[in-house]
Amino acid sequence: MARVRCLMMQRDETLLLEAWFRYYGYLFGFQNLCVFDNNSTDPAVIETLRTYERAGADIHWGHNRPEDFLGRHEHFKNVIRHWDSGGQYDFVLPVDCDEFLAVFTEDGLSCARTAIHGAFDALLGDKRTFEIQSMLFNVPSRPGYFRPEPHIRTFLAAETLDDMDFGFQSCSSRISHGRRITDFTFLHMHNKPFSNLLQHARYKLEKAVPLDNPKILTGYNGPEARLIRYLGMKEDDYLRQFDNGVFLRFQGLADLMPALGIASQYLTEKASGKPGIPDQTDFIDVTKGRITKTTYFDPAIYLQLNADVGAAGFPPLRHYISHGRDEGRPVMETISGGVIAEAALPDSLILSTPRKKQAQSKKASARGQTRQPRRKPAAS
Known part of the structure; x- marks a missing residue:
């Protein structure tokens, strides 16, 4: 079985940190999780970090400056080079705290450990950069519903690191040119409850741009620039984005999370009550906030x-x-x-x-x- 190591940096992720540790601990083992803390002040977050540090996760404290966040990829590169000097792993996966890895299968979509490890095992021996081509963004008013969007992410095999960028879209291998497209995706819980979303948008943007200068904000196109639009948005406008469309509904995460000790209405809809972790997905028509049609996708x-x-x-x-x-x-x-x-x-x-x-x-x-x-x- 392939050994996968995860890298992540966070600050005061009160909503998702516990779920992130449990999910990736379930997939890869706590000893393969490496988390940089970027000046968290919430006591509950600090205690969560210490709890999983005792369980074997590698927690890097003291990276408290804005420069540490903006240069997170440099910190990650240093860790990867250290790992490469000792061997004993196969892949490195940089992620954010709101991203939960899943994989497309012959039967649909899965977050089951066996399916995800099977997909990694199929990549063993390949030294190219690995590409993830899409993410499934959550619908905040409907847990378990997602909006697929094209979004590139990359990860690497052990001992291949050439370079890594801030957004993990252009990681490169020094061993083999080109990219191999994978069957992975992320269940991206980006669309948090509005108050949480504003708080984290400010956390991230204040490291790079003055939030009290509208002119500079308008012209900013650096890291996390996509978050600027939320600063001038009302909650009703935020939720109205999801009143119409056809969304993918995936039950597997809802069935897995309770088994991992996570009971969050933000993360999951009601469990199905069926044995196993289902791959089934449906497409749900929503018009003016009401479900009008459900279409089962039969692979x-x-x-x-x-x-x-x-x-x-x-x-x-x-x-x-x-x-x-x-x-x-x-x-x-x-x-x-x-x-x-x-x-x-x-x-x-x-x-x-x-x-x-x-x-x-x-x-x-x-x-x-x-x-x-x-x-x-x-x-x-």
Whole structure:
């Protein structure tokens, strides 16, 4: 089984820190978690850090300056080089505290340990940079609902580090050029309750730009610039962004979190009560804040209707989110007058993903990805 080490920097993540430790501890073991604290002052956060430090996590204290946050990737690079001198690991995964790793499978989407480790095991021996192409951003008013968005993240194999950037989008390997696209994604709990969101936006932005100077704020395009828009937003405007659209609903996180001792209405919807951790995903139509339709995504039917996707080795749901929607791919069968017809989800499926020109006709494209024949991951 591949050994994966995680790197993260945080400040006063009262809402998510405990869940982050439990989730990644479940996946990779506490001894493989390395967290930099950037001047937390909340006693509960400090105690959480000390608790998991006693459990084996590597906690780096004293990195309290704004320069430490803006230069977190330099701190991470130093840690990785230290790890490389001692060996005994396979991959390094830089993440944020609001990101929970998941993987697209032949059956849908999974956060099960066996599925995630199976995906890492399939990468062993490859020395290229590894790329994650999308994230699933949470819907704050509907726990368990997510909006898929294209968002690049990269990670590396052990002993390959060349460089790393602040946002982890351009990590590079000194051993092998090019990138290998992976089946991973993140359940990104970025859309926090509004008061928490404002607090953390200010925390992060104040390190780089004066918050009391509107002119400078308007022209700023450095680290965390995407957070500026929240500073002038009202809570009603914030929540109204999610009143319309078609969102992906994933039950697996809701079923796993209680087993890890996490009971948070922000993180999860009600558990299904079914055995195991389901891969099933649905697409939910929401209009003016009300659910109007639910569509079950059946991976087997998607592959049946799009044979080239299976031939290219794509997990069906990842292909649909990344390519299939833009190409107008059918996702279900309906019967009308005894004849099987193909029906596609509406064009509004992913609100934040603009429609693109169809670049590859009806052929599935791996975009330079080297794929091995798909196989079910072995149980760990």
